[in-house]
Amino acid sequence: MLHRRTLLATGAAALAPLVLPTGALAQARRKDTLVLGLTLEPTGLDPTAKAGAEIAEVVLYNVFETLTRINSDGSVTPLLAESWEVSPDLRTYTFRLRRGVKFQNGEAFDANTVKFSFDRASAANSTNKDKRFFANFTTQALDANTVVLIAKEIEPDLLFQLGQASAIVVEPKSAEGNATRPVGTGPYRLENWAKGSSIVLAKWDGYRHADAVQIRRASFRFVSEPAAQTTALLSNDIDLFPHASVSRSLSQFQNDKRFQILFNASRGKSILAINNKRKPLDDVRVRRAIAAAIDRKAVIDAAMDGRGIPIGSHYVPTAPGYIDTTGINPYDPAKAKRLLAEAGVKLPLQLDLVLPPPPYARQGGELIAAQLAQVGIVAKIQNVEWAQWISGTYGNKNYDLSVILHVEPFDLVNYTRPEYYWGYQSAKFNEVFEKARNAPREADRLRLLGEAQRILAEDSANVFLYQPQLITIAARGLRGLWKDAPIFANDIAAMSWA
Incomplete structure (x- = not known):
């Protein structure tokens, strides 16, 4: 999944004005309310319609639920499914569903709603980012409380993927309105969305475990600039900022007893995306x-x-299955110049470098442009809002280069999709990846995953940059935070104030 979002409030002044002194306000709200900061605003609240990670940050496990739940350590546990059985050939999954669950509009959750949700995700007109995943299996409702998934090909990460935002279970009558009026089975419902400012979720009293939910109201505020994030936290305007862009002001939080700091491991991959369909970027020597x-x-x-x-x-x-491929394309400006000459590229080569709003893209993009200039490539920077960038089904194809953070743990499959925004195509990669997915032995699967990684590196499908270490800043008394971030989600019902 891309880390996709819209440029919003850029300073502390963009936050709603506060009447009480900040310290008094924080104390007043900490019994049962929470204010979270996010870098970017969702373009909608239906994670089955768009691929933005920021959508999941608001609604996953809060408004919408899935059959399985992904935990901070990457483990998978039951959620809407109470239990499951897997056939010896790893192709048939039988799920026993939780009884007595209702959607927020009063409709019942059952096997038919699961079947509807998964069939909808794989339908011809689906815009679900994991459409091909859902197309790999058929869904059968054996009875009201039993669902069977029959996979055409082995999917070793199926239980994990069923806990991601693309696999939410939706209510058929309300599904088409979920982008602005989300209806789920989760502990929170949408109370208000002030576009460009905040999203407010309120505790849903009809939730099956409502008595255990301690946070009554959660507000998401959007602050894109690192300096403004720091200001909002230090002034107690925001209680929790997951993966905050505050590295340069980290000492202010480390020396302040009001805060707790978590350094989150993630499965994110920051890349310099290359449009493989455009000339001369379709030449591997240029990439x-x-x-x-x-x-x-x-x-x-x-x-x-x-x-x-x-x-x-x-x-x-x-x-x-990770293998170290950093030595395949090491930093070597002289080699870069030779390769451009071999490819017959006339210098200077003019390319567009399109940068979405997050600081990792803007700050990293400026340096990348300077480095490319050293070898005769003029990267013209275009700063755009996320909504501008992600204008296609699988991302904007009207670009040469872009800096993007992909946050999904298991997304090598995107390189088998020629329609995906980077337009990469390789019969060799597709063959190896399919063998990896269907390998009966774990050792063979991991070996093949290593081979797939090597192919991408040798093809320079993109420029693979780094795995980020994320920083979460939170008020000292907030409990229930994730230590690591295998996916981007904020499980508010698990949080409470000490």
């Missing part, structure tokens, strides 16, 4: 030249203040 022109360590310093691990393919060291 390799771009990769050779980029000093990953310097980009990490510029974009993340040094908090990142270099990667050489679309995979991170904490993922199973």
Whole structure:
């Protein structure tokens, strides 16, 4: 999934004015309310319609629920499904559903709503980012409380993927309105969305475990600029800022007893995306030249203040089957110039570098443009809002280069999709990836995943930059926070004030 969003409030002044002194306000709200900060605003609230990670940050496990739940350590536990059984050939999954669950409009949750949701996700007109995942299996409702998924091909990460935002269970009558009027089975309902300012979720009293939910109201406020994020936190205007862009002001929080700091491991991959469909970027020598022109360590310093691990393919060291491919395309400006000459590229080569709003893109993008200039590539920076960038089904194709953070743990499959925004196509990669998905032995699967990583690196499908270390800043008394971030989600019902 892309880390996709819209440019919004850029300063502390963009936050709603407060009447009480900040300290008094914080004390007044900390019994049962919470204010969260997010870098960017969702373009809608239906994660099955658009691919933005910021949508899941608001609604996943809060408004909408899934059959399984992904936890901070990456483990998978029951949610709407109480239990499941897997056939010996790993192709048939039988789920026993939780009884007595209702949607927020009063309709019942049952096997038919699960079937509707998954059939809808795989339908011809579906815009679900994981449409191909859902098309890999058929869904059968055996009875009101039993669902069977029969996979055409083995999907080793199926239980994990069923806990992601694209796999939410929706109510048929309200499904088409979920972008602005979301209806789920979760502990919170949408109370208000002031576009450009905030989204407010209120506790739903009809939730099956409503008595255990301690946060009555949660407000999401959108602050894109790092300095404004720091100001909002220090002034107690925001209680919790997951993956905040505050590296350069971190000492202010480390020396302030009002705050707790969590350094979150993630499966995110920051890349310099290359439009493989455009000339001369369709020439592997040009893509390799771009990769050779980029000093990953310097980009990490510029974009993340040094908090990142270099990667050489679309995979991170904490993922199973990882191999180190950083040596395939090392920083070598002289080699970059030779490759451009071999490809017959007339210098200077003019390319558009389209940068979405997050600081990692804007700060890293400026350095990348400077590095490319050293080898004769003039990268013209275009700063755009996320809604402008993601104007196509799988992302905007009207670009040459872009800096994007992909946050999904298992997304190598995107390289088998020629329609995806980077337009990469490789029969060799497709063959290896399919073998990996269907390998009966874990050792074979991991070996093949390593081979797939190597192919992407050798093809320079994109310039693979780093795995980020995320920073969460929270008020000292807030409990129930995730230690790590295998996916981007804020499970508000698990939080409480000490």
